[in-house]
Amino acid sequence: MQQKVHQLFADIIDVHYPKSACSACDLRDLWCLPIGLKSEEFHQLDNIINRRKRIKRGEHLYRVGDVFRSLYALRTGFFKTLFISENGQEHVTGFHMTGELLGLDAICNDNHSCNAIALEDSEICEIPFSALENLCREIPALQKQFHKIMSREISRDQGLMVLLSSMNADERLAAFLLNLSQRFGARGYSPHQFQLRMTRGEIGSYLGLKLETISRTLSKFQEDGLISVQNKHLVLNDLARLKRITERTHTNAAPGSAQT
Amino acid sequence: MQQKVHQLFADIIDVHYPKSACSACDLRDLWCLPIGLKSEEFHQLDNIINRRKRIKRGEHLYRVGDVFRSLYALRTGFFKTLFISENGQEHVTGFHMTGELLGLDAICNDNHSCNAIALEDSEICEIPFSALENLCREIPALQKQFHKIMSREISRDQGLMVLLSSMNADERLAAFLLNLSQRFGARGYSPHQFQLRMTRGEIGSYLGLKLETISRTLSKFQEDGLISVQNKHLVLNDLARLKRITERTHTNAAPGSAQT
DNA sequence: CGTTGTGTTGACGTGTTTCAAACTACGTGG
DNA sequence: CCACGTAGTTTGAAACACGTCAACACAACG
Secondary structure, eight states: OOOOOOOOOSOTTTSOOSOOSGGGOTTTTTTSTTTTOOHHHHHHHHHHOEEEEEEOTTOEEEOTTOBOOEEEEEEEEEEEEEEEOTTSOEEEEEEEETTOEEOGGGTTTSBOSSEEEEEEEEEEEEEEHHHHHHHHHHOHHHHHHHHHHHHHHHHHHHHHHHHHHHOOHHHHHHHHHHHHHHHHHHTTSOSSEEEOOSOHHHHHHHHTSOHHHHHHHHHHHHHTTSEEEETTEEEESOHHHHHHHHTOOOOOSBOSOOOO | OOOOOOOOOTTTTTSOOSOOSGGGOTTTTTTSTTTTOOHHHHHHHHHHOEEEEEEOTTOEEEOTTOBOOEEEEEEEEEEEEEEEOTTSOEEEEEEEETTOEEOGGGTTTSBOSSEEEEEEEEEEEEEEHHHHHHHHHHOHHHHHHHHHHHHHHHHHHHHHHHHHHHOOHHHHHHHHHHHHHHHHHHTTSOSSEEEOOSOHHHHHHHHTSOHHHHHHHHHHHHHTTSEEEETTEEEESOHHHHHHHHTOOOOOSBOSOOOO
16 A cells, blocks of 8 residues: 655656667666666566567456466556456456556466456566576576565555455545555656546446445545546545545454554 | 365374474475475475474564564464554454465565464464575575465455455355365365354454454354354354355446456 | 447435444453 | 453344445547
């Protein structure tokens, strides 16, 4: 939830990508793999990565059951990942943006257990996993970074578990909007306004709420002057007050053993 | 949710532990690290592991903010892990039993972000993480296994996210009981009856329900003849019917894009 | 310019929480 | 070993937050 993402680079988006090698990739200070590598090591990483595959809006990057061979680094664009349960219902498990790594949940199975679908035209780098493992054995900094990325995914999911098991609709949506804001901010976009790439239904599926509840809560936030919504365009007028909503006290927690 | 755990070893529990080296550890076929190592490699792993630390019931293995140096393999016993939110409320994020690895969420932070508390007298093996990373660079099978364990943790958490965002109280509790049953079964205990190590409140915190709801739902299951509860002792009379409960159709899913 | 997907809003229903009271198991110390 | 206090559990009645169903509005797209 409170990912320590560097807020330092306000210009990574609108530049042109001169080359697409990792060593030239503007994302390397984000949570992408190459963080902290020496230039020599960059080139080793470059060599294993298949660069710049394009995925159009609505297309799948992978599907449930696909053989797992590669991780995917999201270069530009926006993805959702989702499970499909026996009865055919979709459950959105995440929204993913520039610099994030997709496919980590498939390593344990040798095939993918969720679908990844582009919510806007996107570009990804394919990282063959066995080659990455080989390289991790040669480059300790890469190994360390990869472990941190996996661990961070675990932390992120656990944060969402806490949200889902203890927050009401207002709190969930406020936390969701703040999370988007913070991630856009970290990528050089404005944290105060942005386009929602997903539908109300997808937000609801992700937050464990119905789409009507999302719509109503957005309307309420707007009436309260917290935000302004028009279709998918969102303006956050008061980040501090949104934050305060997420911190409201509830009682859906385990009692006992409240040692300090 | 549907972890492919080997059901093959019905005798791992009641034997004595002659030595406690990894190579002699009865857990090595479970999801503990050494799966698939050669005997020579076992000894390398043995050398870095500090064996058989005892944690009494109610004691912490680690706390929020503790510096992260080691992972912990649970040798015998039972743990819960929990977050504490700003307002001091506890949120149980997991229950952990024999053969599982604790502390994976701390790798990304260099300190622990949750508390791990023993729910019964337990024994753990401490695995210094930097030594493990070094060894992973030397032993590909160990590296592969470690990556699978981390990925499996991600899958597990995502399964719980789906549960929390789309299931009602009956379904959550049925899924929870089946999960316990399956994990006890995989460890050579009976999948049909066992002791609950945790309180109703802790189950509720984990499942996003109040303790009263857990109590009521257990009572209802008992009236229906599905289970028998007496305090913490639980008998599952009809696993198939429990399973069917978890598969009931709901509508808390994203609409649209239902391509096959 | 209609069609389809998406969003909004209202009225109503219901599953879960809240609050409260009583009961049971458990551990400690006398 | 019993008495006591504490922690945990059960059950009921009432309140409420969110879901359900339905009607309509709007936008995007071919």
